[in-house]
Amino acid sequence: MALHRSSLPQLSGGDFLTDGGLETSLVFHHGIDLPCFAAFPLVMSEGGRKTLRGYFKPYLETAKKRNIGFILDTVTWRTNTDWGARLGYSLQDLAEVQRMSVMFACELRDDYATERTPIIINGILGPRGDGYKADATMTAGEAEQYHAPQIEVFRDTAADMVSAMTLTYPEEAIGIVRAAQAHGMPVAISFTLETDGRLPSGHTLEEAIRRVDATTGSGPIYYMINCAHPTHFESTVMSAGAWRERIKGIRANASSLSHAELDAATELDPGDPEDLGRRYRALRDELTQMRILGGCCGTDHRHIIAICEACNPSATRSSDTFARRRDEEEIATTL
Template identity: 45%
Template sequence: MEPSNLLDGGEWVTDGGLETDLLFNHGVDLPEFASFPLIETEEGSTLLKTYYGEYAAIAAAAGVGLIVETPTWRANPDWGAILGYDATSLDRANRAAVALAHGVADSSAVSRTRVSGVVGPRGDGYVAAGADADEAADYHSAQVHSFAAEGVDLVHAMTMTEPAEAKGVVRAARAASLPVAISFTVETDGRLPDGSTLADAVAALEATDPADWYGVNCAHPTHVVAGLDGAEWQHKLAFFRPNASTMSHEELDAMEVLDSGDLGLLVESTTSMRQQTPALAVIGGCCGTDSRHVAALWGVPAAR
């Protein structure tokens, strides 16, 4: 399917803050903040299916499509090695994650579904450590090819902290003949961790390695609005997965209890943001959110 037709002009529900939901609301231990190892056990797989099922119910209630995004944000070589995964076992886990996502999509009551292979940053999700686009392409290519082998509809790189690594993911996706979305994260001032503006980050990719879609994740809507300037690039934003909290990334990292935020403010500020970003089509959540937050963003009853 051509990228221009993949989202077919419709609206799509995706999931919320998987890792924070499992950690704080379900008491699941996630070493290195990684959820993909859950795929290795029957208990873990069942938990993931139940989790995604809540968002399928939201999509059905809202009468929109469902994008099931794999639990693979940490499933890359560096983080995998810390968790005891080599290239072979990491390939197996990434493939299994895609298979699980397909199972969720196929068993849902939603008529329009897509499966997205999630790529996370090589390093910490909040720190811009510097990257080379060619090196990043090589680094992320194994995970992207695992996704392609299992038939994802698209690749979605989330929490990108700088344009260079994002370019690398786009190149890896192109080499695997897959459509790709790039979601940047921003600090409270609306800028990426490397200091770039959202406008500059999108422009950098558009100049050499344009993605099929852009988005923002792991930031409260009030933070994103600080980075909007009214220019045409805002019409390229299609994905949004906000944090529940208005705290900075540094403050959230230091928290030992979950800040589930002000739900009313989240809905109100997301609505305001959408008025400035009319192409937003895929709405879910990120840190601190669960299905209750996402249901509220879609104006339907909570699934839990």
């Protein structure tokens, strides 16, 4: 059953998990070719949906076993008109992909949601451009017009909210928020950061958040950081200011490599899950509203388990040794 969009449970307290690096897991762990780094074609075939079920299963089971909520993303990060056209998808095709993605997410929610593990269906939007660069920008008005059709499709589905992930400059975020406001959809904004803690556009994170809030009436329900390693932004979020209270979630990369280095990499850098968990714990000490714990490029369910255990040890199952052994066995059969 869809949640009421005005009362999303992650806004009331308690931790929520997400999945990890969908695309990197599919490419490096499952050996699937993803042209344009787009996972959405998989949702349109039974074989593809079977692969996606296998990908999401360990994340959902982790949340269910630990009685923690889960933000379940649609696989639609690349379903805007520019990326769709590169892959041969029309506007009508992309709208059908979005609807099918929500339906698929709802099926997973029906299988795993419990009273103690609420699952939020999160309609994902990606940047019009690369996601690592800010070299082809739009005005806020252009961005609103560009992204509005995607948000309108999500509005008419069972999606509980929308999130724009891996944004590189404030104007695109402003346009997305205005489009979401116009269509009555709760929206979260997630910026990506470079190794210096700034957006690819050069804006500081504080500047970006303040600018979006000032021009949209604090429109986003919250902000997140994704596709950057904690070492890239730890010092950034230690700056004083109430703006930090607007950051509710982190979806970090496993690797500390730069975006340019990751783009050129031919092998996956999984980093150190335990170290990543400790860094999340330190970030939570600084970001008092941080409740959404997830991963991005290079992370898998091992990282999410480590993050969960570091940040929410009370949710770990009663027998730590038995739990970890079971998790390791599940990982071995999944990867």
